Amino acid sequence: MQDALTAGDTDGDTDASAARRATALTFATQGLLFISLTTRLPRFADRWDLGEVELSLLLLMIVLLAGVGSVLAEVVARHRSSASTLRTGLLVVALAVPVVAAAPVGAVFVAGLAVYGVGLGVVDATSNMQAVAVEHRYARPILPSFHGAWTFGGLVGAGLALAGAHLPLWTLAVLAAVPLAALAAPYLPRAVVAPSAAEVVPVPWRPIVRVGLALVVFYAVDTAAQTWGPTYLERAVDAPTELVALATLPYLTASLVLRLAGDGLVGRYGATPVLRTGAVLASLALVVVVAAPTWPVAVAGFALLGAGVSVVAPLSFSAAARIAGGDPARVDAVIARFNQFNYVGGLLGAVLTGLVGAGSLRVGFAVPMVLVLAIVPLARTFGEGVRAPGRP
Template identity: 40%
Template sequence: MQRSLRVGRLATFAYFVLNGFIIGMWVVHIPAVEHRVGITHAVLGWLLLLLGAGAFAGMQVTGPLADRFGARIVVPVSAALCSAAVVLPGLASNVWTLGAALLALGFGNGCLDVAMNAHAVQVEHGYQRPVMSAFHATYSLGGVAAALIGARTLSWDRHPAATLGVAAAVGLAVTILAAPALLRPESPHAAEAFVPEIRRSTPRRIWFLAGLALMLMLCEGVANDWSALHLRDALAAPAATAALAYGTFATAMTVGRLLADRVAARFGPATVLRCGASVAALGLITVALSPWIPLTLAGWTVFGAGLSGCVPQLFSAAGQADRNAAGANVARVAGLGYLGVLAGPAIIGPMTHFVPLGVTFFLPVAFCFIAAASSSVLRAQPSVTEPRTPLPMASLQRHSR
C-alpha cells in the first residue's frame, strides 16, 4: 500500500482526535465558564443553541469549499479556526461575549467536522475498504483525553482562559504538524467540476441519508442528555451510579466503532445499519422497561454498541455517491444529523410533561427500526466522477496519492 495513503490516514486520525479533544475541553470547562460569567443554567441552555447554529452554518459553508479547493487545504484551515476559537469562551466576561464566543466555536467545529469527514472519504476510497468508523472512534478517544486532562487542570483552579489557551496551542501545533501528510485532491479538475456541481440539485438519495442521520443522531443525543437522568429518576440510582449509564453507552460506542469497519468490510454497510439499528432498538427497549439498575446499564451498553457503526456508514455513503461533490454531500448529511443531536432535548423534554421519561424512549426506538428497514439505501452504487478529459493511468495514480 502506498506510503502516502497510510500517512494520510494517520493524519486524518490526528484531526479526528483533535476535534474530539477541543470540544471535550470546552465541555469540561462549561461549569467554570458559567460560574465566571455569572449566568443561570437556563441562559446557558439558550446560549448553547448558538454553538449548534454556528456548527450548522460552518458545515454548510465548508462542504462546497472542500469540493472546490480540496480537503488538503480546507482541513488545516478549519482545524486552526476550531483550535483558536476554543479559548474564546474562557475570555468571555458577559452573556453577549459568551454568545459570540460559542457561535465562533460552533462555526469552527462545524467546519472541521465536515472537512475531516470529506478527507476521510478520500482515504477510504484509496483503501478500497471501510475505514470510516475507526475515524469516528478516535474522535471519542479525543473526548476521553480531554475529560482526563480537563479534570486534572480544573483541580488547579486556574482561569478557564489559561487551560483553554493551552488546548488551543496544542490544537494549532497538531494542525501544523499533520497538514503536510494530507492527501492531494483525487482529480486535478476539482476546481472546474465545482461550477456545474453547485447548479445541480441534490440527489434524493443524499437527502434520504441525511434524514436517517438526523434520526440516528437524535438517538445518540437522547443517550447523551437523558441516560444518567433516567437512571437517577426512574430507578433512584445514586449520582455516581447514574453517571455509569452514559459511561457504558460511550464506551460501547467507541469499542463498536473500532470494530465496525471489519464488519462492514465482510458483510457490507447495509448489514451494519440493519443489524446495528435493530440491536440498538432492542437495547433501548430494555432500558425503557427494566426495573433493575444492572439490566438498565446493560441496555445502555447494547444501545451504544448497536448505534456505533450506523452513522459512519451514512457519512461514507454520502461521500462516495459523487466524488466531485463529496464535501457538499457530507455537509448535508452531517448538518441534518447535527440538528438531530440538538433536537433530542427539544423533543424528549416536552414529552416528559405527559408521559414518563422511559416511555419517551420509544420514539428513538421507532427511529432505529425505521433506519433498519431503510438499510437498502446503503447497497453498493457506482460513484460519480466527472473529469473533463481522460487522464493517462500514471497520472491517475499520481493524483490519487
C-alpha cells in the same frame, strides 16, 4: 502493519498513510473537544443557572451555527481546498474553547459557544471530505476507523472530565493546544476546481437522501446520549456529580470497540443486517435507560446504546461518497451538504430531547428510544448496488 496501512496508496505529493494519520488526528481532536464540553454541561448549567429549556436553546444555537459552518466549508473548499479550510476551522475552534471555559459573564459564554458552533461545522465537513478522499486513495472501506478515532478522542475527553471533576472550569482552556497542534498535520491536498466543474455533473440526490435519513436518526440518538446523558445521570437517577461523565465513557467505549470491528462485521454479514440488528439493540438499550431505577443501570444502558448505533455514521458517509461517484469536486460538494443531516439529527437529539424532557428527562429519552427504530427500514438503502459478501 505498515504494509496494511499503505495498501492502495498511489503516487502523489502527500503519502496516503500520513494523510490517514493526520485525518484521524482531526477526528480525535473533534471527539476530545466535543465530549470535554458536553460532559461538563451540568457544571456549566450550575454556573450560569441554566435549566433544561435554556440548555436546549443553547444547543439549538450550536446546531444551527454548525450547519452554517458546514455550508461555509463547502463554499470555501471549492476555492482553497478541503485541507486549507480544515485548518481554518481548527483555528476557529482553538480560539473558541478558552472563551467558553473562562468566560467571566454569561454573554461571553454564549458568544464562545456560537464561535465554537461555526468552527465545529467547518471541521466536521472538511474532516469528512479528507476522510473520503483518503478512503478513495486506499480503494477500500476505512471510514469506520476515522470515526473510531473520534470515539477515541471522546474517551480521552470523558476520562479527563472524570479525573478533573474538581478542577475549575477554566482549566478546560488548555485543550485549545490540541487543535492548534493539528494545524501542522500533513492533510491530503486536493486540486482546487472551479465551482462550475462541481455543478455540471448531476448528483443522484434521491439515494443520498435516503442514506442521510439514517444519519439523521443516528445523530439524534448520539447527540441525545452525549449532551443529555450526564445531566440525566445527575437529575434523573441521582448519580454523584463527579461521576456524571460515566454516561459518556461506557457509551464511547462500546462504540469504539464496535467501530474497530465494523469493517469485518460489514464484510461478513453486509451493511443492512448489521444496521438493523444495531437499531433493535439501541432501542432496547434506551428502554433500560428510561426505566433505570439506579444510575449504574442507566450507565449499562448507555453502554449498550453505544454498541448498537456505532457504525451508522461511518457507513453513511462512505455510502454517500460511493453514490456521488469518483469526481473529487463533486464528492466534496456532496459530503459538505450530506453533513447537514448531522445537524438535523443533532437538533432532534439535543433540543427535542431537552424540550420534551423539560419536566422529566426519562420522557425526553423516550424520543430517541422510538426514533432509532427508523433505521430498520432505512438500512435496505445501504445494500443497494453493493454485492453481498461471498457473491460474484
